[in-house]
Amino acid sequence: MNIIVFDTETTSINKPFCYNIGYKVVNAETRETLLARDYVVEQVWQNLELFTSAYYQDKRQIYVSRMRARKVIQEKFGYICRQMYRDIKSFDIEHGYAYNSTFDIGVFEFCCEWYKVQNPLDNIQVHDIWGFVSEFISNTDNYQFFCETNQLFTESGNYSASAESVYKYITKNLDFVEEHTALADSEIECEILFECVDLGANLMEHYKVQKVLTREIEKELVIKQGENETKFTYKKKTCRGNTIYLK
Numbered sequence: 515m516n517i518i519v520f521d522t523e524t525t526s527i528n529k530p531f532c533y534n535i536g537y538k539v540v541n542a543e544t545r546e547t548l549l550a551r552d553y554v555v556e557q558v559w560q561n562l563e564l565f566t567s568a569y570y571q572d573k574r575q576i577y578v579s580r581m582r583a584r585k586v587i588q589e590k591f592g593y594i595c596r597q598m599y600r601d602i603k604s605f606d607i608e609h610g611y612a613y614n615s616t617f618d619i620g621v622f623e624f625c626c627e628w629y630k631v632q633n634p635l636d637n638i639q640v641h642d643i644w645g646f647v648s649e650f651i652s653n654t655d656n657y658q659f660f661c662e663t664n665q666l667f668t669e670s671g672n673y674s675a676s677a678e679s680v681y682k683y684i685t686k687n688l689d690f691v692e693e694h695t696a697l698a699d700s701e702i703e704c705e706i707l708f709e710c711v712d713l714g715a716n717l718m719e720h721y722k723v724q725k726v727l728t729r730e731i732e733k734e735l736v737i738k739q740g741e742n743e744t745k746f747t748y749k750k751k752t753c754r755g756n757t758i759y760l761k
Contacts, residue, residue: 515542516605519704521696522621525568530621533558536696552697554588598634613677613703615642645721646710673727684709
């Protein structure tokens with residue numbers, strides 16, 4: 515069975531104009547890469563004002579260097595979609611994979627509507643690699659201990675399950691930094707996917723994504739009444755009306 519692993523980079527979340535699309539076609543049994551493509555979207559790339567609104571616009575020089583080396587190809591969005599569709603059909607692909615696929619699906623839907631082109635994802639099932647990670651990696655004690663040891667937390671203080679954090683875990687390479695370019699990210703996400711397969715995942719399944727990995731640490735609650743002081747330690751606090759429940 516052949517699969518496609520893909521990623522997109524966009525200017526924003528609200529209006530996700532895509533400026534970079536990368537994907538790999540992989541034989542799921544041998545894990546051989548059969549095809550890899552990396553595109554810069556001409557309509558956004560040539561619109562400097564639009565491109566510089568992107569969060570990762572500082573990576574422009576990376577794309578310039580790779581385009582000069584013909585490792586990244588600049589094409590119009592419609593051409594890229596048609597080529598992706600042809601590749602999916604040529605390799606008889608029925609299943610596609612992306613990390614946080616809800617976002618990437620939304621990108622294709624928005625841009626295909628904007629540019630009035632056929633969506634290359636219409637005829638395949640798209641699975642979220644994040645769901646595979648939730649089921650087989652991020653909820654394990656070993657992963658969360660790794661996060662505690664190496665301070666891999668979200669801004670809100672919970673365990674990080676980003677592709678970068680998970681890749682650090684499966685490779686034990688703490689120096690790894692996600693590139694946030696489409697093909698490079700597709701490559702590490704493909705490795706994460708097959709790590710989950712090695713742990714028992716079924717490529718045909720849709721696994722539920724757990725976006726918040728709550729980090730339960732002991733906290734202290736102090737209640738003062740006059741000269742008296744009472745201390746409680748807890749991991750979880752719930753308030754219902756005038757009652758506080760500590761766990």
